[in-house]
Amino acid sequence: MPADRATPPATFASASNFVRSLDDVDRRLLRALAADARMPNNALAEQAGVAPSTCLGRVRALRESGVIRGYHADIDPGALGRPIQAMISVRLQSHARGHIPDFMARIAELPEVLNVFFLGGADDFYVHIAASGTENLRDFVVVNLSGNPDVALTETNLIFEHVRAGLEH
Incomplete structure (x- = not known):
């Protein structure tokens, strides 16, 4: 980000209630790590315009405070034999609102599930899955969702293509 475009700091809180503001250096570090989480510390420091020791300390603080939640490989589900992706909206029965944490945990453990999003609005969840085929x-929908007495409604949308957006937007 150019130096002449100052932006107000974003605020974040972790589980330990630690609160601090993200400054421009933090944002540069996060953008670089989002693009390439395997970037060596010296290259990361150079991109952020700080010393390697400062970079190391900043990244450690961002991890400890919960801003950096982890590092992962972005693997094509098709390479793992699951070429069909879908986003399934799920609405729970009104009496099942107390079961939301259990529902999320149970669904997230299923092998087809890539992500579970808890929503505000008409639907309660989006469940992003990768399936081995149409059957x-x-x-998955019939057994794990429609067959669940807590589920009132599902709607399945096939994903034709997925492009990961960067933080530059």
Whole structure:
């Protein structure tokens, strides 16, 4: 980010209630790590315009405070034999509102599930899955969602293509 475009600091809080503001250096570090989490510390420090020791301390603080939640490999589900992706909206029965944490945990453990999003609005969840085929997709919806007495409604949308957006937007 150019130096002449100052932006107000974003605020974050971790589970330990630690609160601090992100400054421009933190944002540069996060953008670089979002693009390449395997970037060596010296290259990361150079991109952020800080010393390697400062970079190391900043990244450690961002991890400890919960801003950096982890590092992962972005693997094509098709390479793992699950080429069909879908986003399934789920609405729970009104009497099942107390079961939300259990529902999320149970669904997140299923092998087809890539992400579970808890929503505000008409639907309660989006469940992003990768299935091995149409039968696997159908069985997932019928057995794990429609067959669940807490679920009132599901709507399945196939994902034709997925492009990961960067933080530059």
